[in-house]
Amino acid sequence: MLNAIIIDDEDHCRSRLVNLLEVYANGKVKVLGSFSDTASLDVFLESNVPDVVFLDIELDEEIVFNWLNGKKDPPFALVFTTAHERYAIEAIKANALDYLLKPIDPDELLLTLEKIKSKSDQKPGALSRATEVLPAFHTAKKKIPIPTQEGLVFVELDEISHLQADVNYTVIHFQNKQKITVAKTLKEFESMLQVLGFFRVHNSHLVNLSKVKQFKKGKGGTLILENGSQIDVSTRKKEALLTALRAM
Template sequence: MYKTIIIEDEQRIREALSLMLEMVAPDEVQIIAYAENVTEAVKLINNLKPDLVFMDIMLKDGTGFDVLQKIAFNSFHLIFTTAYEQHAINAFKYSAIDYLLKPIDSEELKTAIQRISLLQERVLEKQQINELQVNLSRTPERIILPTQEASYVVKLEQIVRCETSGSYTTFYLNDGRKIMVSKPLKNYEDLLEPPQFFRVHQSHLININCIVSYSREGMVHMNDKSMVPISRGKKESFFKLMKDEA
């Protein structure tokens, strides 16, 4: 049972979220407090030490980021609730921070709770929060890759290629490092998109800027000395992209 605090300045949204949680996760979530401003939120989090916090970004006297900067206790799972548009949603994905779009959908809420159950105890990384703030203000240049050992901040230009295997994806970086995350490549395909990145195969996504050469037969030679196949269905769009980039 997750001791949960809801931080939201609109009463109707607080009530709707509470009812939804009772419906989709009655055995997993126990709401212990509500807050509608930064001051209340900081006090409640520090005193009650929740397991889970739902937090709106825009509050009456500040933002959710102000809360996160002021709290002393930070060992909890965080789910932002937001009405941001699609370009900003990508910022959440780049920063590896969970979120729910308003109006909140009950099925998406249920899935978010299920994701938490698969995670170990969570300590919020200040780097993730800082990256999110930066990414919300401009086009992201870095991505956070969370693993069981640590969360890695990687510049997009450092990524040579990605290779997926089942529900795992390995990122190959230009300094020789390999970082494996427990998410399928589909999760990153919308973030690593053309013209800089291209998914040449069901199992492979590559950085166009790291290509050494490619053949009409369907092989790409990358600058980490790897050879990546181009699937039959991707050849036409890949060759067109390369022609446009020339």
């Protein structure tokens, strides 16, 4: 059972998230409290430690990143809920476990809950702290393990240009135009690589931002990578992508 807190200044948003958790979480999430401001959360945290806090970014005139600046190593997983994509980079830097766009999609919420449970299982008895759940953007990690029929191959991140979904498989594309197919979903790779400079620009594509040569305007736009690959960008991801590219 995960204990959750919801912070949102809009009543209907708090109610909807409570309902989503009741309907889709199969009784595995208990909402301990639902508040409209961080002051109420501070009072609650004096005597309680939730597993996860669902936190809206804009609360009336307050931006919650200012509140987070005064918190050192919060002992709970932090999930931002917002209607604005422009805060994606700030959320990463704040060591958030996840970033859910409103209106919250039930499938995306379930993936977030699975991520929380996965981190909890890795550290029996307690959830990882937020700073352990999601490392800082662009960590020093240089290689990732790729499962093959023979075992594991350790691939340099700098050799990867992008990854492409193929149903329950993922095609990894390299800078030299070679590619391999791996029996893992793109979502699994996204969870591992989103803090290492990779960005999900489309349902089907996860791109190494360090390999982007050009962004071409369009409905969503198109990325031109250093090896000549062209990747379409979804309209939904465009704003957050441009923010990430400018922050590099």
